[in-house]
Amino acid sequence: MTDGTDGSTRRGFVGGATAVAATAALGGRAAHAAPRTARAGGRSGGREVAVLGGGVAGLTAAHELAERGFKVTVYERKSALGGKARSMDVPGSAKGGRRPLPGEHGFRFIPGFYRNLPDTLRRIPFPGNRNGCHDNLVASSEVMLARTGGREDIRIPFASIGKPPPVLTPDAFLRMLTAFFETFAKLPAHEIAYFAGRLLVWFTSGEQRRTRTWERVPWFEFTKAARMSANYQQLLAIGITRNIVATKAEVASTKTVATCIEAFLFNALGRGADGEPDRVLNAPTNEAWIDPWVAHLRSLGVEFHTGWGVRDLRLGRGRIAEAVLEDASGARRSVTADHFVSAMPVEHARRTWNAQVRAADPRLARCDGLETDWMTGIQFYLTEPTPIIHGHINHIDSPWSLTSVAQAQYWKGRDFRRDYGDGRVADCLSVDVSEWDRPGILYGKTAKHCTREEVAREVWAQLKAGLNDTGRAVLRDSTLHSWFLDPAVELGGSEATNDEQLLIHPTGTWYNRPEARTAIPNLFLAGDYVAVDIDLATMEGANASARAAVNALLDETGSAAGRCAITPLYRAPEFADLKRQDDVRHRLGLRNVFDLG
Secondary structure, three states, X not given: XXXXXXXXXXXXXXXXXXXXXXXXXXXXXXXXXXXXXXXXXXXXXXXXXXXXXXXXXXXXXXXXXXXXXXXXXXXXXXXXXXXXXXXXXXXOOOOOOOEOOXXXXXXXXXXXXXXXXXXXXXXXXXXXXXXXXXXXXXXXXXXXXXXXXXXXOEEEEHHHHOOOOOOOOHHXXXXXXXXXXXXXXXXXXXXXXXXXXXXXXXXXXXXXXXXXXXXXXXXXXXXXXHHOOHHHHHHHHHHHHHHHHOOOOOOEEHHHHHHHHXXXXXXXXXXXXXXXXXXXXXXXXXXXXXXXXXXXXXHOOOEXXXXXXXXXXXXXXXXXXXXEEEOOOOOEEEEOOOEEEEOOOHHHHHHHOOHHHHHHOXXXXXXXXXXXXXXXXXXEEEOOOOOOOOOOEEEOOOOXXXXXXXXHHHOOOOOHHHHEOOOOOOEXXXXXXXXXOOOOXXXXXXXXXXXXXXXXXXXXXXXXXXXXXXXXXXXXXXXXXEEEEOXXXXXXXXXXXEOOOEEOXXXXXXXXXXXXXXXXXXXXXXXXXXXXXXXXXXXXXXXXXXXXXXXXXXXXHOOOOXXXXXXXXXXXXXXXXXXXXXXXXHHOOOOOOOOOO
């Protein structure tokens, strides 16, 4: 990893993979059992890999390694695989032979600019699907910004974006953006023109300026939101960052936010995309993706241990000699392997790097500077179908920064009443809560200071405030059957805790993101905190980082196996010359040519 000033070393799609799974005979061996002696120095041709973490990054690493003939064991601290992407059963909700109601940490959202995760989905067999689990993706047709206080909701059909210009010149780019915002944003003309101009500055900024300058500038400052109307601030600064990347606009990195906007825009224009801008799954996530994935990995010889949490990584002769884990019974276990892929979320991974490990790779200490925050889901089960729109809703004025989607409309092969719960539930409104430190509208308390019941009532009230304020009762109390809040959140005690947090992106934190390859020759990193092209903490980033970790492992072993393909985000060829010129201007200390200050 660089010292944080040389962005050129981060231009490629880098990543880190998840967890290497020990394949030595584990049954019943305690932590004090003598580990197998690790190979010292040089390249290791060993084929046993322990993947430490069973989320998207860990399962991707296991998939790629197993296909290349490695013996892989995955260790996951939770009792279930899939990490934050998994769905889960609502306890006690199943009756009459039906499945339990499906709950989740947060709803799925798989935009078309994801390229690496969709490739993995295609390679997971699913009965009746020619393209495996990828065929379980369903496109949404629109997105809505729900307003409060009598302000008109903003509905944006994806088809309305229109035919893109054949050649994306700066002038054509500005005209296209201006027309779009004039149609939907309802902002003054000078604010629309200014925001479009700021996006043009980003799109034509070279990698040096993006990484060295815009990474250090908050999105709120980049867009000059403080000088603009309250509507501009809410629509284009605050709402975009808090509701989507769970970071306050005043501190969110322009590099992260603008990279996301750039990817969405090119996706909407049909450039470099795997599919439509907004896609979900056609069933609960475990049914449509995670369970078939685990079954496929088992068929490839991958072994799994759930309920096993990593407590320590122990160094010997310059390599990881063993991982110390605690199994579901609380017993300490010693896991040895030729290679280890650490595929845990950063807040859990860095706890396993003891002083010796950190001394062996001092760059790991930079991960202590990475930050996480709460972005957690709650599901409302309704007795009537409630397809508010065919897509996601950003409740942009809600104090708790809510986003939601009505799910039953996408699950065409399933009848909710017939298949789930007690036969009365017809729909699930899945909601993500991104702001836990701001007072709500019912109790005047932050979410962290509420009980679970108060959180549910508060979120329901904020949803109604945005959807029912035009006189139409979109959500009615009489249709609310029950709710389910992610069990990773613990409320009501002396201190609120969240066991599954989200990596956030304040300015300057890109420089703390590690590469997939560490200075320890048999330790590799995977997870959405590893430096990858997409920047934003996403399933796509986790997948790409795992591919990078596997490639690093293959390089370390001198393997002749093919390397994992890692597809970067789309870059418009029309802007390539302007970006190269901007790199020169940046070196000379000059502004971007379109940056009017």
